[in-house]
Amino acid sequence: MKHLLSTQDLSLSNAIRILDTAEEMSAVGEREVKKLPALRGRTVVNLFFEDSTRTRISFEAAAKRLSADVINFAAKGSSVSKGESLKDTAQTLSAMGADAVVIRHWASGAPHRLAATDWIDAGVINAGDGTHEHPTQALLDAFTMRRHWARLAGTPSEGTDLKGLRVAIVGDVLHSRVARSNVWLLRTLGAEVTLVAPPTLLPVGVEQWPCSVSYDLDQTLANGVDAVMMLRVQGERMNASFFPSTREYSRRWGFDDNRLRALDDLGMTDTIIMHPGPMNRGLEISAAAADSPRSTVLAQVRNGVSVRMAALYLLLSGDSREPAATRAPAYTAPPIKESI
Amino acid sequence: MTTTGTYLIKGASILGGEASDVLVRDGIIAEIGHGLADGGATVIDATGLVALPGMVDVHTHLREPGREDAETVETGTRAAALGGYTAVHAMANSTPVADTAGVVEQVYTLGRAAGWVDVRPVGAVTVGLAGEQLAELGAMADSRARVRMFSDDGICVHDPVLMRRALEYVKAFDGVVAQHAQEPRLTAGAQMNEGDVSAVLGLTGWPAVAEESIIARDVLLAQHVGSRLHVCHVSTAGSVEIIRWAKERGIDVTAEVTPHHLLLTDDLVRSYDPVFKVNPPLRTDADVQALRAGLADGTIDVVGTDHAPHPSEHKECEWAQAAMGMTGLETALSVVQHAMIETGLMTWADFARVTSTAAAKIGRLTDQGRPIEAGEPANLILVDPAARWTVDPFKMATMGRNSPFKGRELPGKVVATFFKGHPTVLDGALNTPHPEAAATPSGAA
Numbered sequence: 001m002k003h004l005l006s007t008q009d010l011s012l013s014n015a016i017r018i019l020d021t022a023e024e025m026s027a028v029g030e031r032e033v034k035k036l037p038a039l040r041g042r043t044v045v046n047l048f049f050e051d052s053t054r055t056r057i058s059f060e061a062a063a064k065r066l067s068a069d070v071i072n073f074a075a076k077g078s079s080v081s082k083g084e085s086l087k088d089t090a091q092t093l094s095a096m097g098a099d100a101v102v103i104r105h106w107a108s109g110a111p112h113r114l115a116a117t118d119w120i121d122a123g124v125i126n127a128g129d130g131t132h133e134h135p136t137q138a139l140l141d142a143f144t145m146r147r148h149w150a151r152l153a154g155t156p157s158e159g160t161d162l163k164g165l166r167v168a169i170v171g172d173v174l175h176s177r178v179a180r181s182n183v184w185l186l187r188t189l190g191a192e193v194t195l196v197a198p199p200t201l202l203p204v205g206v207e208q209w210p211c212s213v214s215y216d217l218d219q220t221l222a223n224g225v226d227a228v229m230m231l232r233v234q235g236e237r238m239n240a241s242f243f244p245s246t247r248e249y250s251r252r253w254g255f256d257d258n259r260l261r262a263l264d265d266l267g268m269t270d271t272i273i274m275h276p277g278p279m280n281r282g283l284e285i286s287a288a289a290a291d292s293p294r295s296t297v298l299a300q301v302r303n304g305v306s307v308r309m310a311a312l313y314l315l316l317s318g319d320s321r322e323p324a325a326t327r328a329p330a331y332t333a334p335p336i337k338e339s340i
Numbered sequence: 341m342t343t344t345g346t347y348l349i350k351g352a353s354i355l356g357g358e359a360s361d362v363l364v365r366d367g368i369i370a371e372i373g374h375g376l377a378d379g380g381a382t383v384i385d386a387t388g389l390v391a392l393p394g395m396v397d398v399h400t401h402l403r404e405p406g407r408e409d410a411e412t413v414e415t416g417t418r419a420a421a422l423g424g425y426t427a428v429h430a431m432a433n434s435t436p437v438a439d440t441a442g443v444v445e446q447v448y449t450l451g452r453a454a455g456w457v458d459v460r461p462v463g464a465v466t467v468g469l470a471g472e473q474l475a476e477l478g479a480m481a482d483s484r485a486r487v488r489m490f491s492d493d494g495i496c497v498h499d500p501v502l503m504r505r506a507l508e509y510v511k512a513f514d515g516v517v518a519q520h521a522q523e524p525r526l527t528a529g530a531q532m533n534e535g536d537v538s539a540v541l542g543l544t545g546w547p548a549v550a551e552e553s554i555i556a557r558d559v560l561l562a563q564h565v566g567s568r569l570h571v572c573h574v575s576t577a578g579s580v581e582i583i584r585w586a587k588e589r590g591i592d593v594t595a596e597v598t599p600h601h602l603l604l605t606d607d608l609v610r611s612y613d614p615v616f617k618v619n620p621p622l623r624t625d626a627d628v629q630a631l632r633a634g635l636a637d638g639t640i641d642v643v644g645t646d647h648a649p650h651p652s653e654h655k656e657c658e659w660a661q662a663a664m665g666m667t668g669l670e671t672a673l674s675v676v677q678h679a680m681i682e683t684g685l686m687t688w689a690d691f692a693r694v695t696s697t698a699a700a701k702i703g704r705l706t707d708q709g710r711p712i713e714a715g716e717p718a719n720l721i722l723v724d725p726a727a728r729w730t731v732d733p734f735k736m737a738t739m740g741r742n743s744p745f746k747g748r749e750l751p752g753k754v755v756a757t758f759f760k761g762h763p764t765v766l767d768g769a770l771n772t773p774h775p776e777a778a779a780t781p782s783g784a785a
Contacts, residue, residue, distance in 0.1 A: 085656070085657055086657055086658055086661075087656050087657065105658065106660075107659060107660040107661065108531075108541055108542040108543050108659065108660065109612030109659045110612075110658045110659075112611070112612045113612055113613075113657075113659070116611065116612070116613070117656075129542075130542050130660070131543075131544075132543075133542070177542060180540070180542060203538070203539035204534050204535060204539060204545060204547070205535050205538065205539030205540070208536045209539070
């Protein structure tokens, strides 16, 4: 892997390799000294054209745990106030010797431009581009789901996929890079995905996606679901008539206390509730749901560091080498379980 | 009249038909026949070449005045001559906007001084393209530029009352309103065709309905007030259907399609390379097929390039930041040959209709788009249909390097262009401008 730009073009074997490597990396986080020398002397630039403290510090923690040097470059620009061009910024970073660029950008496709042009030779990790993709978020979500799924099956999660897992992704799919990356990756891993949203917040063309679509959250829950992923709703959508009011949205598509009880009533004791954060409590998710034992919100944050360590490690040290100080070898040809 | 010399074109296939000799003398086709004597004329061996009327572009952005870093009248018309054009309509979205007699006369004069093709300025419909108040259409029509086509191209005249008034008003001088059909509210922030590809790429969609709803409205307005409407760069299958319906009802509407919409689809956007960013956007293969069928059956009257050069920094950036537009003058003939002739949908005679005859009629150009016959003005081109070439934007005469056909092998090459009897292009390379140009100081008529 030279770059990590999207989950759409991520093969099953590479997806499993990243997830398995992340399992190894997570062991590091449980040690007293949370550090590996694997990327000593390598420079990772966090190039953020859009504010995202959570994602930036997750990548920063990941790079530092691998002993890389980290440069944070907050090139906050907007389509209105045009500053230095992406090309000039990229060439500047190249001249400074960046080995990997973690880029967050408000424009869909900006990471692809970095990777496709000769502006910079570094590996590129997409840390969220516009309304396109957010591959490390989908990988950390898959990592979280895989641990849950393997625990239910009573097996270690290494090498496994998500065959048979029923996932509902609920909310503003139209503007969500998280939803897009999840749909492709979950499909690759064998999960069954249902998108649940108001019709206004689904893209034209969604009918071609490898998933089902529903406008009815209660029906989707009643049909049986193993993981419910709630997407953040931006308040400004209301002003653009995507839905009549936040209260109506919340009633129809929010994970509220009634729906939390419904999971119990339906006997779905093992169903988890996920959210990529930051949450709008009381809008797309109720406080009780966010704080319930079903919630994996904090596990997702924790797993995010492991997954990003894995991505940085695989990009910068090649697929074949082992992480320097972990006991288990990195998988080169992981066995994939046929059924769980 | 300025003397332009005598040329004997030997053995050219007229409109792809019978091979004949064509004698060009002092701006006029003097004689057509077999075995014409050279009589001291410069002889051009046209064996294997097709003779066609000089192409007329109804839709060119020459960028001058205002964006001379993107293109000038001089460079744009050199590109036009090389592409086989003898006339271009220069769109009004310059800086300042061509919304007064002064600006259209300036562009007209620059064109005369350059001497490569007829430059026919298009006047803006509304002051500053702002869509609020009619520009002085009559003054532009009466100016030396004799403007007949009016357009806010780049921006839709979306106010239905203003569009109605414009359509009515231009009847006074046999003008035409060329509409950029784009409902603005349905396309706020639009980046590409709305459909399967935009859903995956996370780019804001430009739905077909935003074009089709405006065309539907405008053909009804044109019918209601009995005026003439031209639809710029039609890009969707639905638009073709609406225009076909309108023509069946006898509505006086003409339509244009760009070469790029005849060949390229929105799948190319998957690269996020802004060279494929254009307005209206590249559509689907079903749209491409419908546009080809519409051009072949006459629903779409003409090919217009929408030649839109941009400086490199406006394309070497993120997709959302990039300017919309593609160059087209030097690839139009080849793309149309590839998409329409080599597919068997059209003949060279049809090609002459959609690139010259019909286009001249829309712009009311009396000396262009004429038959290749004795006594007619000598605006004609010689094309080698067997030639193959690979598109290299850095070898073009246009200043724009934003060709979406970069690296593609295309058929057909313009070998010679005769503009009012003078060869502006010979042996596939620029020759000299028309001698009248030397007598036209820029800044004067």
